[in-house]
Amino acid sequence: MLQSADLWRFIAPPLMLVASNVFMTTAWYGHLKFKSTPLLLAIVISWGIAFFEYCLAVPANRLGSSVYSTVQLKTMQEVITLCVFAGFSMLYLGEVFTWRYAVGFALIALGAAFVFYGNG
Known part of the structure; x- marks a missing residue:
């Protein structure tokens, strides 16, 4: 039985x-709604937002490495990134999520499942 x-x-x-991916997705893509903002300002603001991503991602990987392999952590991060991005692009950027995107993401998730399946 697992302890708490x-x-x-x-x-x-x-x-x-x-x-962390909410912060990073916001840093990378949030400025697209403000294309009239000078690029240098968008970079500086994005960098400031990305700081908080690092404050979460670094400890997540350090803590996670005690129970997951680094390959599993990276795979998990990539699938999470796609899920967060899909929601962000629809809810914040107003983009349509097509069936082709869904199939493509599902295939990536299927590939990710192989990383976690079995012991080697």
């Missing part, structure tokens, strides 16, 4: 990676 501290090491990294 052990359970936290499994759950905290994905939660922290979700939060």
Whole structure:
């Protein structure tokens, strides 16, 4: 049976990676709604937002490395990134999520499942 501290090491990294990806997606793509803003200002603001992504991603990976392999952590991060981006592009940027995007993301998620399946 898992102790609560052990359970936290499994759950905290994905939660922290979700939060970090919200910041990173905002930093990378949020400025697209403000294209009249000077590029240098967009870069500086994005860099400031990305700081908070690092404040979550670095500890998530450090904590997660005690229970996940680095390949699993990276795979998890990529799938989370796609999910966060899909929501962001629809909700914030107003883009349509097509069936082709859904199929493509599903295939990536299927590939990711192989990383977590089995012991080697």
